[in-house]
Amino acid sequence: MPDAKPATPGDVPPSHGRVPVSVCVFAYNEEAGIAGCLDAIGACAGEAALTVHVMINGCTDGTEAAVRAYRPRGFAVLPVVIARGDKSNAWNTYVHETAPEGAAMHVFTDGDLRMAPGSIAGLLDAFERQPEAMGCAALPLTGRSRAAFRDKLVGRREMSGNLYALRGVMLRAFRARGVRLPFGMFGEDGLVTMLVKCDLDPLSGIRDERVTHTEQGGFAFEPLDPGRLSDLRIYRNRRRRYALRRRQAEMLYPLLYERGVEAMPAHVLDLYRLRAESLRPRWRGLDTWFDWQALRRIRRDLAAGEAARAAERAHMYS
Numbered sequence: 001m002p003d004a005k006p007a008t009p010g011d012v013p014p015s016h017g018r019v020p021v022s023v024c025v026f027a028y029n030e031e032a033g034i035a036g037c038l039d040a041i042g043a044c045a046g047e048a049a050l051t052v053h054v055m056i057n058g059c060t061d062g063t064e065a066a067v068r069a070y071r072p073r074g075f076a077v078l079p080v081v082i083a084r085g086d087k088s089n090a091w092n093t094y095v096h097e098t099a100p101e102g103a104a105m106h107v108f109t110d111g112d113l114r115m116a117p118g119s120i121a122g123l124l125d126a127f128e129r130q131p132e133a134m135g136c137a138a139l140p141l142t143g144r145s146r147a148a149f150r151d152k153l154v155g156r157r158e159m160s161g162n163l164y165a166l167r168g169v170m171l172r173a174f175r176a177r178g179v180r181l182p183f184g185m186f187g188e189d190g191l192v193t194m195l196v197k198c199d200l201d202p203l204s205g206i207r208d209e210r211v212t213h214t215e216q217g218g219f220a221f222e223p224l225d226p227g228r229l230s231d232l233r234i235y236r237n238r239r240r241r242y243a244l245r246r247r248q249a250e251m252l253y254p255l256l257y258e259r260g261v262e263a264m265p266a267h268v269l270d271l272y273r274l275r276a277e278s279l280r281p282r283w284r285g286l287d288t289w290f291d292w293q294a295l296r297r298i299r300r301d302l303a304a305g306e307a308a309r310a311a312e313r314a315h316m317y318s
Helices: 034-042 063-069 087-098 119-129 146-155 168-177 188-197 229-259 268-278 285-316
Strands: 020-027 049-057 076-082 105-110 135-137 163-167 211-213
Touching (some): 020 034, 020 087, 034 063
């Protein structure tokens, strides 16, 4: 994992002193790298009063032990163990059960990334400059396609799950309205972006100015090596997830625009039951094969879910 871009004295933004900021780190089997992730967050500890919650999300390795053994300096680290591994479920757990009420800002990041110095102050500065913004994206510092990635986040006013922030008031609105993401939904960052832009009311329309970005800090990750077989497998699985994410969005977003946030399904299987019949194969160039695999998985998961429901009903009345 490469180090995040070092900050020179002239690059470091002013500290926000004791502004309370809560950081949510999603960690799935990150035993080897979680200490490095926390070290990078610790390099931002002088920029605000940080409390870091590590969402230990269905891990089967030693991630929990590594988090409990970690000794932070200048910030607090709190482990949150979640039995069922699912990022949307971990997001719901943080927002509705874990997030501290008094935080001015909530930062979301992944346990396999490295936050660069200046990131926390940059996110806070962006919110100060743009009071209408409720969400803020940080930008990538590494990766072969980082220029295109950066342009996409800035141009479309999107937030990437790698590193983004919500104002405290926005998170409290999610909690007050009881808005939860569907269990099993991929692309929680895109859904959160949409919900922030419409102020949790998809019937009211999208306001792009509610999402901004910061050029300060950013996030770094280790690029895949096409010469390594293990990295090729990671790339293949990533493309599968992207295809499934796209298909899930094609079902969910129109539903929310038609019926409002109250129509949000609790589980992705509920979404499939409502909308999967409308899905058809499409030509997507090189992505066609992954799209076909996504359709197969949706239909397989739906069939398995229906079989489980039938077995449960049979058990109830036996």
